[in-house]
Amino acid sequence: MDKKENDKDLNQQVSKMDDAIKGDRRKEKQAALQQALDQDWPAIQKHLIEEGAKEATEESGEERDPYEPYWTTDSGGTRTLQASPDAWWLKDFDRNEVLMELPGFVILNTKPWHVSSVCISYAEAYGIRDLSDCDDCFTEDHILAHIERFPEGQFAAQRISGPSAGNCVGMATTMRTSRPPSAPILPWMEAIGDLRLSAHEPEGDWLYGVEVAVHPMYQRHGIGAGLYKARFNMARGLNLRGWYAIGMLMGYKHYAEKMHVRDYGEKVIAGEIKDQTVTMQINRGFRPVRVVTNYVDEPAAGGAGVLIVWENPEFSAVERL
Numbered sequence: 363m364d365k366k367e368n369d370k371d372l373n374q375q376v377s378k379m380d381d382a383i384k385g386d387r388r389k390e391k392q393a394a395l396q397q398a399l400d401q402d403w404p405a406i407q408k409h410l411i412e413e414g415a416k417e418a419t420e421e422s423g424e425e426r427d428p429y430e431p432y433w434t435t436d437s438g439g440t441r442t443l444q445a446s447p448d449a450w451w452l453k454d455f456d457r458n459e460v461l462m463e464l465p466g467f468v469i470l471n472t473k474p475w476h477v478s479s480v481c482i483s484y485a486e487a488y489g490i491r492d493l494s495d496c497d498d499c500f501t502e503d504h505i506l507a508h509i510e511r512f513p514e515g516q517f518a519a520q521r522i523s524g525p526s527a528g529n530c531v532g533m534a535t536t537m538r539t540s541r542p543p544s545a546p547i548l549p550w551m552e553a554i555g556d557l558r559l560s561a562h563e564p565e566g567d568w569l570y571g572v573e574v575a576v577h578p579m580y581q582r583h584g585i586g587a588g589l590y591k592a593r594f595n596m597a598r599g600l601n602l603r604g605w606y607a608i609g610m611l612m613g614y615k616h617y618a619e620k621m622h623v624r625d626y627g628e629k630v631i632a633g634e635i636k637d638q639t640v641t642m643q644i645n646r647g648f649r650p651v652r653v654v655t656n657y658v659d660e661p662a663a664g665g666a667g668v669l670i671v672w673e674n675p676e677f678s679a680v681e682r683l
Contacts, residue, residue: 403523404455407448414446429453451475451520451528461592466523467580469588472509472516472533477502479530480518487575498550498659500535500557500573507558508535514600515569517592519576519585532576534589535559536596536605538566543606543651543671550608550658569597571607590646597674604674608657608667609648613637615662623664627653631668640668648672 415428429449435441446452454475462469472480481502485493493499500508508516519532537559547553554572555561571593576585597605613635614626621629629635631650644650648670655666 403527404452404457407446407527408452408455411446411449411452448527455522455528461517461595462588464519464584464588466521467519467531467583467585467588468522469517469519469585469592471514472505472518472530474506474509476518476520476530477505477509479528480505480533482529483531483577483580484533484573484575486577486579498557504557505533505535508537511559511562512537512564514596515593517589519580519589521580531580532585532589533574534571534593535573536593537562537570537572538600538602539563539568539570540566541570542568542603543669547608547654547657547669549656567603569593569600569602569605571605586642587646594647594672597672598676601676601678602674603677604672606669606671607643607648608654609637609640609643609650609670610658610660610663610667611637611653612639612660612663614664614666618664623666624653624655626664627666627668639663640670643670 412428415426419425429446429452431449433441454473459470459473460468461471481493481500484500485491488499490496490499493501505516515536515538517534517536518530520530521527537554539553539561540563541548541553553561553570559572574586574589576589593605611623611627611630613630614623614637617626617635626635626637627640630637630640631653640650649672651669651671653666654669655664657665657667659665
């Protein structure tokens, strides 16, 4: 489809969407509005921004960047700053980079322009006010280092419609390692090297799950599932042997006065207790192996987790030679 046809389609969709917003209850109008909110908002907003810039250029005779704010002055001498609230993210947003689509959200590899809102979601998920005051929390500088080391292994869930469009609402961090899950499990910080993932091995044949977090306001929207699916797809695409992590036993806080964390973990593995984190990971396709104590300083989990492993059924040793 050429640009002229695409612009025509977008104009028609905008017209239907406007009718729905004004109260038109016909199915095609409502469907157009839902399609815009779920999927097409970036394309529609880009189109509107660029059309607005074209009109402004025709009026003033000065060509300008559609995504840069500009000043206008009326006949009374009042100056007004003109800018689209979505321009800050649409300028860098590329639909071709989207890994997965969810209603109103997309999942893609984390970009430098995502980093600030990625950190906000990460902090909110853990109830941390200031990441710089946390000794084992990722800051913006750390996330940028992750992108530089292993760009395809960093993931962000971004909202693409609504008042907070452009902001990230979830994140996942991974690295590659040649250390198999059968080796002794190292404490979290030792396993990743440092907060910049210095232990990442570019040729490692296992994926190591470092972190995943979803903003509390956006949980139960399929974002966590999408972040897991994107990482499974990436591991297949890179022909890795598999993916392993330590699923933190976050439900232990409800049983801390009744049993030791190791006993709690064994019951979770056996399916006798459902843990909010580990049971979910098992249901995603991981195989629970054993309880790992003294893994990371997480009081809610008693510092413990379960070694969870996923073996890539499509792995080919020949291709890695």
